[in-house]
Amino acid sequence: MTDASLAGLSGAVLHDEIVPARAPWRHRVNAGETLRIVDLEGNQAVDFLMYAAADDAERYSAQDTIAAQANIFLRTGTRLLSSEGRAMMTIIASAVDYHDTIGGACSCESNTLRYGHHTKAQHACVDNFLDANLRDGRGKRDMVSNINFFMNVPVEADGALGIVDGISAPGLTVDLKADMDVIVVVSNCPQINNPCNGFNPTRVRMIVSA
Amino acid sequence: MTVPGAALADPNAARDHARAQEGTIADAMPILPPVADDLPAGITADDLLWEETIAPGGYATRRLPRGSRTRLIDIEGDACASILVFNAEMPTERLNVADTVKIQWNGYLGAGKLLLSDMGRVLMSFEADSAGTHDAFCGASNAASNARTYGEGGNWSAFPNARDRLLLGAAKHGLGRRDVHPCVNLFKGVRIVQGGGTLLDTGPFAPGRAVTLRAEMDVILVIANCPHVLDRRPWSVGKLRATAWRGAIAGADDAIRNATPEGRRAFANVDDLYRR
Numbered sequence: 001m002t003d004a005s006l007a008g009l010s011g012a013v014l015h016d017e018i019v020p021a022r023a024p025w026r027h028r029v030n031a032g033e034t035l036r037i038v039d040l041e042g043n044q045a046v047d048f049l050m051y052a053a054a055d056d057a058e059r060y061s062a063q064d065t066i067a068a069q070a071n072i073f074l075r076t077g078t079r080l081l082s083s084e085g086r087a088m089m090t091i092i093a094s095a096v097d098y099h100d101t102i103g104g105a106c107s108c109e110s111n112t113l114r115y116g117h118h119t120k121a122q123h124a125c126v127d128n129f130l131d132a133n134l135r136d137g138r139g140k141r142d143m144v145s146n147i148n149f150f151m152n153v154p155v156e157a158d159g160a161l162g163i164v165d166g167i168s169a170p171g172l173t174v175d176l177k178a179d180m181d182v183i184v185v186v187s188n189c190p191q192i193n194n195p196c197n198g199f200n201p202t203r204v205r206m207i208v209s210a
Numbered sequence: 211m212t213v214p215g216a217a218l219a220d221p222n223a224a225r226d227h228a229r230a231q232e233g234t235i236a237d238a239m240p241i242l243p244p245v246a247d248d249l250p251a252g253i254t255a256d257d258l259l260w261e262e263t264i265a266p267g268g269y270a271t272r273r274l275p276r277g278s279r280t281r282l283i284d285i286e287g288d289a290c291a292s293i294l295v296f297n298a299e300m301p302t303e304r305l306n307v308a309d310t311v312k313i314q315w316n317g318y319l320g321a322g323k324l325l326l327s328d329m330g331r332v333l334m335s336f337e338a339d340s341a342g343t344h345d346a347f348c349g350a351s352n353a354a355s356n357a358r359t360y361g362e363g364g365n366w367s368a369f370p371n372a373r374d375r376l377l378l379g380a381a382k383h384g385l386g387r388r389d390v391h392p393c394v395n396l397f398k399g400v401r402i403v404q405g406g407g408t409l410l411d412t413g414p415f416a417p418g419r420a421v422t423l424r425a426e427m428d429v430i431l432v433i434a435n436c437p438h439v440l441d442r443r444p445w446s447v448g449k450l451r452a453t454a455w456r457g458a459i460a461g462a463d464d465a466i467r468n469a470t471p472e473g474r475r476a477f478a479n480v481d482d483l484y485r486r
Contacts, residue, residue: 066347067348109331113309113330
C-alpha cells in the first residue's frame, strides 16, 4: 500500500514520527535535509520555533521573515530568517495557501486574557515549547514569535485580526528545506478555545528526508 | 576643534582640556537634571524623571516606575522609535508582540492600545497618540539588512541598525542577544494590504507628533531610533525626544483599563503581581 504522506519526497527517510495531540517535539534537522509536516486529520495548528544548532542565541525571527518578503503570510518560497537575518529553512512546498507567523503561541497566561481565568490550568503551547527547550538548556528568554503551520490569521483593512477557521485538510503537508543546521521545536497545539485546531487537537506526522 | 597634540602632553593639560568641555550643548543629549518647558497641565518640574534627545541612528534606555508617563516626540517628523519593554524586576518577562496584537484582536497600535507581556500583563499603554502611524509587524533592521540598503550597518558605522542598537540598550541592563525579541516601531506605520502585503508609510509627516506611554508596571524601556527596515529612501531618520514624569497608576475607573474585557484582565493580572 502506498503511503500518501511520503509522496514527492526525494531521498531516504531519515526520521518518521507521529507527534501525539497536545505534545511537544524537538529534533535536529541538518542543512540540506527536508522536514515534511503532515496535518494528518486536518486543521491542526503546528506551533514551530527553530534555533541555529551552532549558536542557539540565533533563532527564528518572524519580523525579519515578514520584512524581507514584505508580506505577513508564509507561502511556498518563503525563506524563514533568523534574528541575524540569515536563512534557516525555506518552504519548498505547501499544500495549504499560506501559514501564520503573527499569531504567536497560546500560553496559560494569555489564555486568561483571551478567555478568562478558568482556562489558566489548561495545557498550552508555551508550556510545550518550554518543556522541549528546557531539555537543551534554553528557557523563557529563548521563546520568541513563532510560526503556526496550518493556522489562519487574516488581517482586515482596519487592522482587525484573529485566529479563524483553518484552510487545511486531512493529509495536507508543508515541506521545509534546511539552509543551516537547526534545532526544530514544535508544539502540537493543545488549544480548545478557538478554531485553530477545529476545537479538537489531533496528531501530526514529522518526516525528515535527504 | 583643532588642538595641537603637544599642548596636551601632560595630564594636567589634558584634564584642563577635558574640563573645558563642560556646558557644551549637542543636538542629541540628556539634560540632567531634567528640564522641560512644555509639560502637560498639572505636571510640575518636580515630577520630571527624564529628558533626552536621541540622535538619528541613536538609542537610549531607562528604567521607569509604574504610573510614570513617557512622551516621545518625533521632532522633525522623521523619527522611527523601535522599542522593547521588560518587567524591570524580572526581565524574562517582556513585550510579546504576537500576544499584543492577538489579544487585542487588532494589529494597529494607537491611543488606548496596550503593550502586553508574555505573562498576560500590560507593561505600558498608549495614553495619547497624535501620530497614528506605527508598526507591530516588521520589527528592527539588522546588520545584514542595513548593509544591503546602505552599504554598512554596524554600531560603529554611519548607518547603525535598529537591532544592534536595541542590543546595546538591553545590554546596559545586563541583558543579551537572547533578550532582543520582536519589537514595535513607533512613528513609521505599516498597514497590511490584501494578500498579506506590508505597506510602509514614511510620510512626510508634520514635525512634533507625539506618543505618550503610561508604564503599568516597573519597566525597562529600550529605544532605537533608526530608519524603518522597509524604508528604501537614502538614509533618513530624524531626532527623537523622550520626556518622562511621575504619575498615578491606573485606577479602578481608568478608561484604558476598562476599554475591553481582555485589557481589564491584563490590568487585573498586573494588580495581582503587585499584591504583596
